[in-house]
Amino acid sequence: MQRFIAIRALQSLLALLVMSMIVFGLARISGNPLDVMLPIEAVPEDYERLEKHWGLDKPITTQYFIFIKKALQGDFGESLKYQGKSAMALVTERLPATLELAGFALLFSAILALPIGVLAAVAKGSSWDTAAKIIALLGQSLPGFWLGIVLMWIFAVMLDWLPSSGRGGLQHLILPSIALGWFQVAVIMRLVRSSMLEVLDSEFVKLARVKGIPEWKVIWKHCLRNASIAPLTVFAIIAGSLLTGSVVTETVFTWPGVGLLVVDAVRSRDFQVVQAVVILFAGIFILCNLLVDILYAYLDPRIRYQ
Amino acid sequence: MPQLTTTRTLPWYAVPWVIDGWHKVKRYPLLPLAILLFFLVIPAIFAPWVAPHEPFQGSLSSRLIPPVWQHGGTMEHILGTDKLGRDMLSRIVYGARVSLTVSLIAIFVGGIIGTVLGLMSGYFGGRTDSVIMRLVDISLALPTILLALVLVAAVGPSFGTVITVLIVLLWARYARLVRGETLAIKELDFIARARVAGASHTRIMFRYIFPNVVNSLIVLATLQVGYVILLESALSFLGAGLPRAEPAWGVMVADGRELIVTAWWVSMFPGLAIMLTVLALNLLGDWLRDHLDPKLRNL
Numbered sequence: 223m224q225r226f227i228a229i230r231a232l233q234s235l236l237a238l239l240v241m242s243m244i245v246f247g248l249a250r251i252s253g254n255p256l257d258v259m260l261p262i263e264a265v266p267e268d269y270e271r272l273e274k275h276w277g278l279d280k281p282i283t284t285q286y287f288i289f290i291k292k293a294l295q296g297d298f299g300e301s302l303k304y305q306g307k308s309a310m311a312l313v314t315e316r317l318p319a320t321l322e323l324a325g326f327a328l329l330f331s332a333i334l335a336l337p338i339g340v341l342a343a344v345a346k347g348s349s350w351d352t353a354a355k356i357i358a359l360l361g362q363s364l365p366g367f368w369l370g371i372v373l374m375w376i377f378a379v380m381l382d383w384l385p386s387s388g389r390g391g392l393q394h395l396i397l398p399s400i401a402l403g404w405f406q407v408a409v410i411m412r413l414v415r416s417s418m419l420e421v422l423d424s425e426f427v428k429l430a431r432v433k434g435i436p437e438w439k440v441i442w443k444h445c446l447r448n449a450s451i452a453p454l455t456v457f458a459i460i461a462g463s464l465l466t467g468s469v470v471t472e473t474v475f476t477w478p479g480v481g482l483l484v485v486d487a488v489r490s491r492d493f494q495v496v497q498a499v500v501i502l503f504a505g506i507f508i509l510c511n512l513l514v515d516i517l518y519a520y521l522d523p524r525i526r527y528q
Numbered sequence: 529m530p531q532l533t534t535t536r537t538l539p540w541y542a543v544p545w546v547i548d549g550w551h552k553v554k555r556y557p558l559l560p561l562a563i564l565l566f567f568l569v570i571p572a573i574f575a576p577w578v579a580p581h582e583p584f585q586g587s588l589s590s591r592l593i594p595p596v597w598q599h600g601g602t603m604e605h606i607l608g609t610d611k612l613g614r615d616m617l618s619r620i621v622y623g624a625r626v627s628l629t630v631s632l633i634a635i636f637v638g639g640i641i642g643t644v645l646g647l648m649s650g651y652f653g654g655r656t657d658s659v660i661m662r663l664v665d666i667s668l669a670l671p672t673i674l675l676a677l678v679l680v681a682a683v684g685p686s687f688g689t690v691i692t693v694l695i696v697l698l699w700a701r702y703a704r705l706v707r708g709e710t711l712a713i714k715e716l717d718f719i720a721r722a723r724v725a726g727a728s729h730t731r732i733m734f735r736y737i738f739p740n741v742v743n744s745l746i747v748l749a750t751l752q753v754g755y756v757i758l759l760e761s762a763l764s765f766l767g768a769g770l771p772r773a774e775p776a777w778g779v780m781v782a783d784g785r786e787l788i789v790t791a792w793w794v795s796m797f798p799g800l801a802i803m804l805t806v807l808a809l810n811l812l813g814d815w816l817r818d819h820l821d822p823k824l825r826n827l
Contacts (some may be wrong), residue, residue: 237666244675248682363807365758367765368781368799375788375796386788466673470762474785484674485766488681496681500674507671 226519234512241504245497246289250282275299298498303490309498313480319389320479323471324464326395327403335407336446339414343422343449344441354411361408366467370401370474387476402471406460410453417449424448461510465503560811568805572625579618581605583775586613592791608793610783616793620801622775627805630687630770631756634694635749641695642702643745647733649703650710660703667700672759673766680768690769694756705748709741743820750816754809761802777802 273279280288292298298309342354377397378386385394421427422445430440472481480499487495571578590613594601601608607616649660676693683689713719714737722732763769764778772779777798784795 233662233665236662237670240666241670245678248678359807359810362810363754363758363803365761365765365778365781365799365802365806367762367778368795368802371781371785371788371795371799375792379789379792462671466671469673469677470766473766484677485768488677489767491681493681496678500671500678503674504671 223519227516230512230515230519234508237508238505241508242290242293242501243286245500246286249493249497272299293501298501299494301487301492301495303487303492303495309494312483312495313498313502316478316480316483319477320468320472320481323395323398323402323477323479324468326399327464327467327471328406328460329403330399331403331406331410334403335410336414336450339411340418340441340446340449342411343415343418346419354415358408358412361405364404366401366405367470367474369404370398370471373397373401374474389478398471398475398477401474402464402467405463405467409456409460409463413453413456414449417453418445421445421449457510457514462507465507557812557815560808560815563804563808564812567801567808568624568628571621572628575622575625579615579621581615581618583614583619583622584773586610586615588613592787592794594791595793595797607797608791610780610794611787611791616780616797619775619780620777620798623777623780623798623801624805626770626774626776627757627760627802630690630694630760631753634691634698634756634760635752637691638695638698639702639745639749642699642704643706643738643741645699646703646706647710647737650707651714651729651733651737657707661707664700664703667696670697672697673763673768676763676768677766685767685769685771687770690760690763693763694760697759698752698756701748701752702745705744706741709744710737713737713740747813747817747820750809751813754806754813757802757809758806 278285296310301307301309301312304312338350338354338357341350342348345351374386374397377384384397386397388394422441427440427445430444431437435444468479469481469485471477472479473485476482480503484496484499486492487499586609590605590609592611592613593605593609595608595616596603596606598608605615605617607620609615610619645660645663649657672693675696676690679689679693710733719732719736722736727736760769761776761778761781764774764776765782767782769778770776780798781795781802784791784793784798787794
């Protein structure tokens with residue numbers, strides 16, 4: 223087990239290293255990285271200042287080590303758009319909004335996906351099952367950004383029930399959470415359904431029924447508890463798609479989170495901020511993958527010896 | 529006299545060959561195929577002839593005309609016009625061409641890279657295998673949209689940028705799939721015989737192993753077209769995909785976002801086009817998987 227964790231941790235570190243090389247390399251691919259990092263109207267002094275800061279007069283390998291060293295300290299340079307603010311500070315300032323949205327999206331998808339998944343499994347072939355299939359298909363095919371706009375059009379513009387954008391109370395959270403959580407509903411529901419089908423067929427469920435425990439209790443307590451392990455193991459996929467999805471959803475609803483920050487930064491070519499967000503998100507994403515692999519290996523010993 | 533056989537009265541049209549023909553046709557996923565042909569393939573190929581107007585040219589006098597069934601709509605612009613007075617229907621038709629071109633190129637190139645590396649990985653094994661598989665792991669662990677954002681921030685949005693991002697993301701799945709199948713196939717007798725007969729490694733990989741993985745490749749590629757169209761449009765929506773001027777569906781939805789109060793049609797129709805296309809592609813992919821390669825069930 224320790225060997226397995228060590229190997230997987232090493233792999234994750236490698237993936238993060240590759241990502242950092244991509245970010246580092248891309249800034250330099252088009253010649254002088256300062257052309258990418260600085261706005262068009264920059265004066266020669268700006269160039270000199272940044273050249274010193276990033277050690278651009280040194281060989282490329284040394285530059286990379288400087289970049290890594292600063293990145294580890296959380297220093298990605300100063301934002302160009304918001305003068306005087308470090309890129310990292312901007313990101314950490316926006317992070318709570320993104321986490322709030324992601325959390326509510328997860329809550330929404332769990333609340334919708336669990337009961338439908340369970341009912342679809344218990345009444346296999348019924349209309350619940352059909353509904354589950356349709357939801358799964360729509361989850362795969364609906365573009366998240368467009369769903370956001372449709373929701374906004376119906377509930378904010380036509381019916382005027384909910385606010386269309388910005389961050390505020392609970393009402394502000396409803397539409398973005400649905401738009402972001404929609405895709406996860408399909409993922410979680412399918413998993414709950416298939417693992418419920420497996421559990422419903424097992425010996426302990428039959429025993430519980432023979433003992434005369436009421437059916438609703440067998441299903442919602444005994445079965446669901448065991449069937450919810452499978453969705454937990456795809457937490458990495460869910461966390462990953464929530465993170466990347468938040469970029470899109472935040473843009474649609476002008477939600478002031480990290481996603482909106484990075485899209486704005488791309489548009490105004492604020493490369494330092496893009497760097498900071500990408501490395502941070504990639505780190506979280508890869509860490510989630512690692513945690514899940516370890517969890518998986520812990521639950522299923524066969525994986526450790528592959 | 530007791531009746532020995534029960535005869536069902538058949539309707540008049542139950543001529544054997546009609547029934548047979550219908551049963552043959554019914555086995556195919558007709559609805560998805562029809563949607564795809566109608567919304568994607570035909571418009572994409574014949575865009576200049578199908579589209580009623582120029583997709584890039586608008587006139588400021590005909591800005592934001594609503595679709596024909598709404599008050600103020602005209603037959604000239606059935607789906608209305610956008611804020612530059614460009615015809616929505618024509619732009620959607622050209623958008624089909626853009627989406628299809630980008631996703632097919634990306635899948636084709638990514639598929640070739642992935643297949644070659646997968647064949648090598650599975651066939652040679654050992655160090656080649658572990659290096660390639662590490663690369664696959666890393667590539668699958670990279671967050672998609674972020675990668676695209678960095679690339680666009682560095683070199684700017686263009687066809688090349690989007691296709692590069694998509695290829696980087698796509699090849700790994702092909703490599704993993706082909707490797708798995710190759711591992712099983714190379715143990716079969718006919719490969720050993722080909723070796724004895726003096727076939728080179730390259731010949732064995734491409735002439736003997738490759739034909740046996742084609743079915744799985746077709747299924748994976750079909751399932752991916754929808755995914756890639758979705759991804760490309762999301763990137764274009766964010767401004768990290770195709771350039772702003774292109775008639776890409778994602779770009780068009782983005783254009784309509786700020787017009788949602790005054791002109792709902794600008795973002796609704798292109799989004800609907802994306803949804804229908806991806807839905808049909810998913811249905812078709814599922815059908816192909818069930819018929820060509822059931823073992824890919826949990827892909």
